[in-house]
Amino acid sequence: MALQHGRSLSFPSSSHPVVSQFDDNLSRLRSSEATCSSLSSFNAKINGLRNLYESIDDLLLLSHIQQIVSEECVDDYIKLLDACSSVKDLISLAKQDLRDLLSAVRRKDVQGINAYLASRKKSKKMIQKSLKNLKRSASATSENASILKDAESVAISILESLLSYVLGHESKRSLLSKLIHSKKVSDVENEFNKVESFLQLNQESELVNHIKEMDSDIQVVEEDLKSIFRQLIKTRFDDNLSRLRSSEDAFSSLSSINATISGLGNLYESIDDLLSLPHIQQIVSEECIDDFIKLLDACSCVKDLISLAKQDLRDLLSAVRRKDARGINAYIYSRRNSKKMIQKCLKKLRVLRRNASATSENASMLKDAESVSISMLGSLLSYVCGMKMQERKSSWSLVSKLMHSKKVFDDENEFNKVDSFLQLSQENELVNHIKKWTQAFKLLKKNSNSYTGS
Numbered sequence: 001m002a003l004q005h006g007r008s009l010s011f012p013s014s015s016h017p018v019v020s021q022f023d024d025n026l027s028r029l030r031s032s033e034a035t036c037s038s039l040s041s042f043n044a045k046i047n048g049l050r051n052l053y054e055s056i057d058d059l060l061l062l063s064h065i066q067q068i069v070s071e072e073c074v075d076d077y078i079k080l081l082d083a084c085s086s087v088k089d090l091i092s093l094a095k096q097d098l099r100d101l102l103s104a105v106r107r108k109d110v111q112g113i114n115a116y117l118a119s120r121k122k123s124k125k126m127i128q129k130s131l132k133n134l135k136r137s138a139s140a141t142s143e144n145a146s147i148l149k150d151a152e153s154v155a156i157s158i159l160e161s162l163l164s165y166v167l168g169h170e171s172k173r174s175l176l177s178k179l180i181h182s183k184k185v186s187d188v189e190n191e192f193n194k195v196e197s198f199l200q201l202n203q204e205s206e207l208v209n210h211i212k213e214m215d216s217d218i219q220v221v222e223e224d225l226k227s228i229f230r231q232l233i234k235t236r237f238d239d240n241l242s243r244l245r246s247s248e249d250a251f252s253s254l255s256s257i258n259a260t261i262s263g264l265g266n267l268y269e270s271i272d273d274l275l276s277l278p279h280i281q282q283i284v285s286e287e288c289i290d291d292f293i294k295l296l297d298a299c300s301c302v303k304d305l306i307s308l309a310k311q312d313l314r315d316l317l318s319a320v321r322r323k324d325a326r327g328i329n330a331y332i333y334s335r336r337n338s339k340k341m342i343q344k345c346l347k348k349l350r351v352l353r354r355n356a357s358a359t360s361e362n363a364s365m366l367k368d369a370e371s372v373s374i375s376m377l378g379s380l381l382s383y384v385c386g387m388k389m390q391e392r393k394s395s396w397s398l399v400s401k402l403m404h405s406k407k408v409f410d411d412e413n414e415f416n417k418v419d420s421f422l423q424l425s426q427e428n429e430l431v432n433h434i435k436k437w438t439q440a441f442k443l444l445k446k447n448s449n450s451y452t453g454s
Helices: 017-031 041-059 063-068 071-106 110-140 147-167 175-181 191-200 204-246 254-274 278-283 286-321 325-358 365-385 398-404 414-423 427-452
Strands: none
Touching: 017 041, 017 147, 041 147, 041 204, 071 110, 071 147, 071 191, 071 204, 110 147, 110 191, 147 191, 191 204, 204 254, 204 365, 254 365, 286 325, 286 365, 286 414, 286 427, 325 365, 365 414, 414 427
16 A cells, blocks of 8 residues: 655644654655565564654644644544554464464474464454455545544555565465476565465475574564554543643533543543553552542542532422422522532542642653543532632622623523522523533533443
């Protein structure tokens, strides 16, 4: 597959050094698109791909880059992560098959040799299936270029070339026909095809030497792919984290909160991938796990408070429609109790945040995620409690403001609007406001459940 050309990131002429580094890494990979002729020749490409995604890590820290990275790109990026994992597994399988064959040949185990041939046949079908998936991904990323799209296109091309090499090329002549005309295996033949040729020719010593040489090369390729896989996971985590940090002060409605809670879900999905990596498991301390459990408890508390607020509003809506003064008073009483519970939960979150910042010298990725999560949950509770991220500079009480105005501000906190409509006895506006709000509440509860794994 040819790498994509003629695509531009359209950055200003005075590019940031990080952007220049990305462009250099991308250009090097594109200039080396010639077909690889051996396993060892793939190493340079895979290392170049790792360098490319290291530069993407730095790019995603730039605010103007975050703005042009679409959700579609992020979804495609997850598919690339899955594709890389699949290729990594297929390479590991090929390595193990060759080692089993080497053992069988040395022991002159015919059954073991036949087992290799059967496994090789099965592997080829798996590789062909994976190649089809990569081709579909390649065709889906040919338009609407962005940073991740350009990098993804190059990555897919390299993975496709590697799988095609492991699959082995099919000659127009059959293997048997070639063996009739020659008893010599070509030096330029695909290394995997050579194995089959040596087997057909019963050239045992040549086969053993060839597999031993291949083993070291395929081991390096496997390690390089593992490194790429780790880098892709880290890049995905860093992207999710930077998106959340850029939206920390953007809460203005329940719908904006929903987007953030959904982002937290994406962040912890990427943490799931991170925790599958051995070197990450080693740096995750017991303290991090304990803090994580405390965060889980806090999140469960927030979820319960959201559910309570939703039920209170439904009860209020019913009471207003029935003109039930006792029901309305019950809402006001429940709302007062909810605020006390929210304040108590906010205190717990502040303690958690202090603990997280107290260990910042030995910060880990879990600590970074924990800090952002605490901030988001705190902002959410503050909003439900009736506080705004940026309060109006006014010392007027609600009653004082209502005396001066019979209008509810459009940009007012949605929970405060309920109080305002009640104070003004604007029944129709209150009913419409709560009904309009119901859908956003449903989505918020759904995202909260997803985030907590409920």
